[in-house]
Amino acid sequence: MDTKTLCLAVLSRGEASGYEIKKALEEPPIGAFQETSFGSIYPALGKLAAEGLVVCRQETQAKRPDKKVYALTEKGKGRLVERLRETPDPDRYRSDFLLVLSLSPLLDRATVKRFIDERIALFEEKLERMGACDLSGADAGTRFVHGFGQALYRAALEYLRAQESGFLEELGPRDAAAE
Amino acid sequence: MDTKTLCLAVLSRGEASGYEIKKALEEPPIGAFQETSFGSIYPALGKLAAEGLVVCRQETQAKRPDKKVYALTEKGKGRLVERLRETPDPDRYRSDFLLVLSLSPLLDRATVKRFIDERIALFEEKLERMGACDLSGADAGTRFVHGFGQALYRAALEYLRAQESGFLEELGPRDAAAE
DNA sequence: AGGGACATGTAATTAGTTACATGATTGT
DNA sequence: ACAATCATGTAACTAATTACATGTCCCT
DSSP states (O other), X not given: OOHHHHHHHHHTTSOEEHHHHHHHTTSTTTGGGOOOOXXXXXXXXXXXXXXXXXXXXXEOOTXXXXXXXXXXXXXXXXXHHHHHHSOOOOOEEEOHHHHHHHTGGGSOHHHHHHHHHHHHHHHXXXXXXXXXXXXXXXXXXXXXXHHHHHHHHHXXXXXXXXHHHHHHHHTOSSOTTOO | OOHHHHHHHXXXXXXXXXXXXXXXXXXXXXXXXXXXXXXXXXXXXXXXHHTTSEEEEEEXXXXXXXXXXXXXXXXXXXXXXXXXXXXXXXXXXXXXXXXXXXXXXXXXXXXXHHHHHHHHHHHHHHHHHHHTOOOXXXXXXXXXXXXXXXXXXXXXXXXXXXXXXXXXXXXXXXXXXXX
């Protein structure tokens, strides 16, 4: 999804500054499966304002830098709904980890084990953070997406845990392909 | 993962032309979780050849266009192993579908249902194709990655099937937010 | 004294996609 | 007759990341 639409999506949940949009795009529900950086958000907000899809209000803060708070206009909401109604592109699961594992015969066993263990820790941490989320008061869409994410990470984690030792054995009892 | 490394990865399983590399990057095991296009593969192969990481052999074919068959050199294999030993970046699951669902209160129920049903069909098809794969003779890495993919898609499918009707109900018995 | 959160923005770089250009053969 | 597969490559375009630039406040 392009950064402009992502900004509109965040703003549909309430007004926010560029900095706050970045934060929202780093955590559930909207940001769980999207990525962006400041370098794309600020220009996007400028373009959206020029198109009249958002309005900007300067907010002076004591003890903090001033901020520009953006809010969705009716036109902006219309554009967002338009985009949302288009058939979404297929999901893309990009994984360098799996590419490495698919070529694990080229690596030594210790390295492969390290990568799998690190991945297990990563999924555990992600699940823990998701489990700690307070969803009381969240709308149905938010809870649905949250549940989807948990189901995926749980499946990944269970697979890695269940298969790791057997897989490592198969690579050869000693580190056969050590460099 | 950058296209150059991806090309080296494919070539580690046997020599291939640019066209064949593209095909390999569209299907398991290596291509299951990666993407590329011709426009990035051909220049990448040119650069790899210039660096001495691959060698190229022209092959004349009757009834088919000539092709350039690339093969990994020792230096190329070394570079690949080097890259493979680096800690892989975290996996990225990018999903416009989930973004849309997280904002489903902005959409009408029929559209949301259509998106979910299409996604279910997509995962079913993917699983069917993976189930039809012949893995006899495949190495441990290939089987591991294949199993990982199946576990993920199965979890996604089960979640969507189990939650769909309840979710749709929650959005409101009639299409409340129809545009 | 150092790092992190807050806060905005630009510029340089990198990388990728899409479209164009060409053309035979095979299957429907 | 049309689409798909095989086959390579370039050019234009789009988009995003990274680094740079600046500065305060708060916590340890």
